Each structure stands twice: as C-alpha cells, then as structure tokens.
Amino acid sequence: MNAKRIIPCLDVRDGRVVKGVNFEGLSDVSSPIDLARYYSDCGADELVFYDITASAEGRALFTDILTQVASNVFIPLTVGGGINTVEDFDRVLKCGADKVSVNSGAIRNPDLVAQAAKRYGDQCVVLSVDIKRVDGRFKVFAKGGRENTDLDAIEWIVNCVNNGAGEIVVNSIDTDGVKQGFDLEMLDAVCNAVKVPVIASGGAGKIDDFTELFKTLPGVDAGLAASIFHFGEVKIKDLKRELDKNGINVRL
C-alpha cells in the first residue's frame, strides 16, 4: 500500500528560501537547491516550493532555481504561488515541476482548474485551500488567509475535484502556527467529501502530531509543514522512524 508522505514546504522570495536555520551538513540554509537536496537525502517524499516573489525579476529567478532543483533532486516537486493562468502552469512545468498548486488563482478564475486538468491531467493539479471556521462553518479564505470569500470550503473542494483537481492541500488557518496539532475535525470533513489524496497542513508542532494525524485519519495521505522542519524542531528522519514504530506505512 501507499506510504504516508512527509512534505516540507519551502517559501522562496527572490530566489532564496525565506526562513530556516543551519543544519549540520548544510552550508547555505537559504539556498533552495541545497535545502532541497538536504531534505531529499533526509527522506522527504516530496517537496513544495512556494513562490512568494512579487516582482517579475524575482519570478524569473524562481524558475531558474526550480530548473536547478529539478536537475539535482529526483523526488516529486510541487510548485505554488502566483499561479493564475494555464500559462503559469506551463512556465513551471517546463522547469521541472511535476504538480502545480493553485489557491487564490482558482478563486479568481473558476475555470482554471478545469483548463489545467484538461491540458496536463488531474494528477498535475493540486488545489490548496486556506480554511477558517466562521460561525461554526468552514469557509474559504483568499489572499494568504486575509480575506473571507464566503465560499463553503467543502462545496468548493468538491466542485474543484469534479473539475479535475487531483489532490487537495487543506491548510487550517485556525491551527496554523499554533503548533498544537493538525485540524483533525476539518481534515475529516474533507476526507469524507472527496476521493482524491488529501494533504494536511497547518498546526504540526512535534512528531506526535503526525502520529496522531495518520492514526486518527487513515484517509489523510500526507502531512505538510514548513517552519518545524526548517528550524529543526522536527527532523524528517526521526519523524519517519517514529511513524514506522507506530505501525504507519512510511518510506524509510
């Protein structure tokens, strides 16, 4: 059976990784290429690169970096950030991305998921959703979690899956940064609604949070995190060993 995936997410601005600390054996912590290779060697199952660049120069730098990463790291690469058109898909896929993650772009242009899935296949289109509870209901937020779109999150996700989204990243704004564990209630609701892979994001603070995630919700396929990996609070090798000890199928 498929192994549960552990996915570090790297935010890249102007060609450099935004946050991180120095690990042993890693010379330049803000080099996306060095960090990608380090994570791949540690057993990361996939990498997500999030382009938070605003300028056109930065964007060109990002694709250049992506090309170098794809020449050196041979695990699946997902790219997100600033994906608004099918041309944006084309731009990053040509540089070696395997999957493309859409978020606000899909909200602004509801045809984007369908257009991209038709051209590149469902497996290529990842829908990333920022979700927050409003009056006890799951709502989709846009612009990095700042704006309530008033869209019902479950309806939005089901709709996008029907249009061809092949994977869902569920980012809970309610648990993000709190480091008290993933949002199991929200993830359960998404798992019950769709049959495509679901990736949990937001809330992981320690190894046990991942164990709890996969034990409680067997329908979740992967756990994604950023700062706890970058700051060394959780080492991927230790994490996977612990998951294995708890009977969770991982690639060691």
Add this chain to the structure above:
Amino acid sequence: MIAIIDYGVGNLFSLKSSFLKIGEIAEVTSNVEQIKNADRIILPGVGAFGDAAKKLRDSGLDKVVIESANSGKPLMGICLGMQLLFEKGYEYGEHDGLGLLSGKVVPIQDAITDDLKIPHIGWNRLDFTKGKDELFKYINDGDFVYFVHSYYAADCEDSVIATTEYSVDLTAAVRRGNVCGCQFHPEKSGDVGLAILKAFCEL
C-alpha cells in the same frame, strides 16, 4: 547515447536530468537518425493511452521504436510509455499499442477495493515476481518507488518482473529480453529510481 523519444507528451526535463546524474548522456529527440544511432531508447509518456498512441503513430516514431526493439536494442517504456508497449489499451475506448509485449492496459478502478483512491498516486513498494531481474540488481525487494497512474497492464504474466500491492497486485515493471518498462517514475523515485536507470544502462 540514450534517446528519450519526444513525441509531444509529457515533461522530459527530469528524465534527461536523471541520466545526467548517473553519468549518462541522454538526448530528448524526435529525430529518426538520432534514435537509430542511439545505444538505448526511452519511451516516456503521460496522458491518455489513445491520444499518446496516435501522436506516436502520426509522428512515424512508432516504426523506429518497433524496429529498434526488434533489432535487440534496449528499450524502456516509462509510465504511459510502458503501457504503450502492450497490444491494447482500454482508456476511453479500445486502442492499439505497439504490441511489443503481450497483454492489455485496463482501469485500476475495476480491480481494486472501493475505499482506495484513483489515481494510484504516491510511493509504493516493489515486489519482485521472478526473482531479482537484472534491472533490479542495485535495489532490494520491497523498495519504494513513485507511482502516478489510473490504468495498469494485465494479462502480461510472461513479462511482469515486479508488482505493487494496492489491495490487489498491480503490474509495476515488465521485461522480455531487451524490452522493458516501469509503470512508476524512476526519475522521481529518488536513489532507488536512479539505480534502476543505471541498471538499464548496463543491460
């Protein structure tokens, strides 16, 4: 030189890079002479069977692939490229493949239990079915590789060399003489994948 056949389907950047990584020279090409002069051939592919088979035929490259395979040149199909090696594919209708291996490509949906997801996407284990094929000389039974597919090769007992368990055993790799194929993506399967490509380069 390894010719990675370019017939307009899929992203070949990682595949080319992975050969460079193991010290081999690979060219992404649709040039008939270049393919004929190559030491080995990779037939890649993503997308739908019928569409890809048509593109391969329309480009005339199907003949070069078949001739090369029949001449004894090592050929590896990857993902949809592996599926195209078979006689028939049943993705949105019935389509002819290259017929280099006997068997057919059918939906995973009809074989697996209902609780599982389609596509079969992610890291799964290889189970060797006929001992350790030369292609696996640098890896171990049970190693993980990366899959993305909704169809699989069936009725191919004579060529299957590895399966992967997804409630049922799905064909993961095939080989008959110089013709081989991987349903998974060796170029996305980390060191295990690179080790398989290296073994292919030594066939």
